[in-house]
Amino acid sequence: MNSYNFDTFVCHEMSVNGSGTIHGETVYYIDCPGQSSHTTNNSSKDCYVGLGSELDGIRWLYCKCFHNSCLSSRQSFIKEMNKKWAKGLPLSNDVKPRIKFTSFGSKLKGVVEANDLKKKATNYVPPSPYTGTPINENHIDDFKLFVSMWNEKDIIFIGERGQSWHNGAYFYEMNWEDIMNRFVPKFKDGKFPYYTIQTTLISKAGGRKEEHCGTRKFIVFEMDNETKENQWKYLFFIRDYFKINLRLIIDSGGKSLHGWFDYDENILTMKSIFKHFGYDTKLFEIQQPVRLPGGYRQEKQQYQRVLYNKINQT
Numbered sequence: 001m002n003s004y005n006f007d008t009f010v011c012h013e014m015s016v017n018g019s020g021t022i023h024g025e026t027v028y029y030i031d032c033p034g035q036s037s038h039t040t041n042n043s044s045k046d047c048y049v050g051l052g053s054e055l056d057g058i059r060w061l062y063c064k065c066f067h068n069s070c071l072s073s074r075q076s077f078i079k080e081m082n083k084k085w086a087k088g089l090p091l092s093n094d095v096k097p098r099i100k101f102t103s104f105g106s107k108l109k110g111v112v113e114a115n116d117l118k119k120k121a122t123n124y125v126p127p128s129p130y131t132g133t134p135i136n137e138n139h140i141d142d143f144k145l146f147v148s149m150w151n152e153k154d155i156i157f158i159g160e161r162g163q164s165w166h167n168g169a170y171f172y173e174m175n176w177e178d179i180m181n182r183f184v185p186k187f188k189d190g191k192f193p194y195y196t197i198q199t200t201l202i203s204k205a206g207g208r209k210e211e212h213c214g215t216r217k218f219i220v221f222e223m224d225n226e227t228k229e230n231q232w233k234y235l236f237f238i239r240d241y242f243k244i245n246l247r248l249i250i251d252s253g254g255k256s257l258h259g260w261f262d263y264d265e266n267i268l269t270m271k272s273i274f275k276h277f278g279y280d281t282k283l284f285e286i287q288q289p290v291r292l293p294g295g296y297r298q299e300k301q302q303y304q305r306v307l308y309n310k311i312n313q314t
């Protein structure tokens with residue numbers, strides 16, 4: 001009996017609020033079946049289902065709750081569940097499990113975690129409310145701010161989505177004066193290239209490819225199916241919940257806000273969770289183009305403005 005089956009079964013049969021680990025074993029938090037009999041306040045982690053010790057070749061499910069008044073409801077609930085559970089189990093080596101176990105199990109877990117995270121994020125109060133107001137008066141200052149995130153001699157990409165260095169993109173070896181002389185005039189003709197990437201490049205000649213990317217500095221979070229108020233709230237939630245530095249929030253000039261976080265490899269291990277949460281995890285790929293802060297978005301006739309800046313804070 002492996003715990004994979006347990007995950008799939010619980011997520012399939014019960015309405016799960018989230019998962020956790022107790023004594024090294026996965027448990028799933030559910031709404032208590034006897035919630036109506038609770039005499040004190042409910043919290044989301046009051047009641048959970050886990051896998052108990054083995055009896056007659058089966059590890060049976062149990063259901064525990066912080067409250068005592070719900071005991072009889074839980075007992076009848078878990079009895080029903082264990083009947084189903086036993087039917088689905090391989091009782092000997094010859095019997096195949098009822099549920100086909102594929103990668104579905106782990107995907108399901110991503111959904112559960114994402115739902116749990118989203119519940120928390122939805123209730124989160126950001127340090128300041130969303131106003132949509134750029135912090136700088138001028139978009140050129142947004143661009144300057146962006147440039148200041150990099151180190152002298154870093155090679156960064158500024159260009160169009162499909163551009164490589166030999167057809168006009170700018171692989172820039174950082175030099176403050178030169179970069180300003182080169183780019184600021186371009187703002188004025190309205191054709192300023194408007195993409196960049198989240199990493200430095202190892203050479204100017206490489207092109208925007210994974211193997212040409214240097215040490216990763218940032219990871220950008222973007223979603224476009226929520227209001228900007230919610231996106232704002234979620235970015236701060238992610239900052240505080242996962243304790244990663246949020247450096248910039250950019251209004252993309254379209255439907256989304258972009259959160260520029262310091263790169264943390266743990267984020268990549270949670271990719272499927274963030275995907276279910278609603279983030280465009282394509283942007284988690286190192287060579288993926290992302291809209292340039294301060295750049296111009298032609299089709300929307302909007303500049304990509306900086307709404308929040310903590311570049312220089314440790």
Ligand SMILES: [Zn+2]
Nearest residue numbers: 032065067070
């Ligand atoms: Zn209860």
